[in-house]
Amino acid sequence: MTMQTPGLHLMAKPTGPLCNLDCSYCFYLEKEQLYPERQRFLMNDEVLRAYVAQSIAGESGPEVLFTWQGGEPMLRGLRFFRQAVALQREMAGGKTIRNALQTNGTLLDDEWCAFLAEAGFTVGISLDGPRALHDRDRVDKAGRGTFDAVMRGIALLKRYRIDFNVLVTVTAEVAKHPLAVYRFLKEQGVRHIQFNPVVERMPAADEHAVKLTFAKPGLASVSTPKLALAPQTVNPGDYGDFLVGVFDEWIRHDVGQVYVMNFEWALASWLGLPSTVCLFAENCGRALIVEHDGDVYSCDHFMYPEHRLGNIRQAGVAELAASPQQVAFGQAKSASLPAFCRQCPYLFACHGECPKNRFATAPDGAPGLNYLCPAYKKYFRHITQYMNAMAKLIGAGQPAALVMEAFKGPLAVRVDPAPA
DSSP: OOOOOTTOEEEEOTTTTOOSBOOTTOSSGGGGGGSOTTOOOOOOHHHHHHHHHHHHHTOOSSEEEEEEOSSOGGGGOHHHHHHHHHHHHHHOTTOEEEEEEEEOSTTOOHHHHHHHHHHTOEEEEEOOSSHHHHHHHOBBTTSOBOHHHHHHHHHHHHHTTOOEEEEEEEOTTGGGOHHHHHHHHHHTTOOEEEEEEOOOBOOOHHHHHTTOSSOOOGGGGTTSTTOOBOTTOOOHHHHHHHHHHHHHHHHHHTTTTSEEHHHHHHHHHHTTOOOSSGGGSSSOOOEEEEOTTSEEESOGGGOSGGGEEEETTTSOHHHHHTSHHHHHHHHHHHHTOOHHHHTOTTHHHHTTSOGGGOOEEOTTSOEEEOTTHHHHHHHHHHHHHHHHHHHHHHHTTOOGGGGGGGGTSOOOOOOOOOOO
8 A cells, every 4th residue: 555645856867967058067967977877867667657646545635746957858759648647637637737847958959849738748947047048067078068959949948838937057157147137037938037056075085086067065065164155056145145135136126027936935934834855844755756767866956876765666645655764864053053043033944054055164163054154144034024014915915926016105904894
């Protein structure tokens, strides 16, 4: 019998770390080095069937979300994804199936888009802003910029009326241009945006010896806590300024029109709702990945041998998620917080962010502080008054977008009387 585990999500990597690009900050390309030479990074029919079957059977709700990522998942080919959708429809059992594909966008063409539109996929596109910023780090294997190819892909998504969102990776350079990036995306008609900061360190000697590009995350490298930052890593102060700069533009002009996930996550916290993203949840461990060969790992950022939980061909995902190893992994997020974090007024919104970034030292000398702590403190402090206002509006049954009226003068919130 398959266990049903609410809140558990399994993201698939149908081509493992393989990608047609060579982005300088990508933390997943290096994972190819963890496999034997001539490894075929192709999810086979057996693994695909197990992934689909377990995802549907293990979901207690009426809707099942399948997330496809890489590397570049489109390298697995259209035939594979047609087969995946056919299996989903065969096994759905009355449940609604949703698919989300994260891609660099360079391989999109009419045939792909016709399929994605018919199958109802949502597509996430990686785009780091205007050409000069995007092409600085997002290059192909020959070192050529990919901006034009990505923009062609976005034009196709629009033509086929496919819902899409944009993922912006905030590097040290991108962080210096918040308004240029945000306004560019708006000009392109992008209405759903997520900003992901780059936080990577250079590998220690033993990691370099096995050809890893970056150090293992967080506490995994606690024995070498003073590793140099990778050059693409965003400065905490700059990242705080970036979020604040975009927020100030959004809060004045775009609430209810442009959806920035970073701000949506914060608003949920101010509303007292549980986090829908592991990044800001009190504990993690509910977002696992399944590699091309069926191996299941604790997290996308912890895809290393020591975090392998098992294989979906031999064990159920719910069983692996409930294993002592994974439970301890998830609970360590709150258990390892330094006192400095526990006393922070923004703990409810941050919860120490991702454990992979906890390699800094707190003011009292305690280890385990998140590298981005100064950024989040600056950001949360700045947005508090606006988040309080939007939470009050929503609590009164009014749209959050009314907060924009406050910039024109005092805002009166009408509270409808309760029915007799």
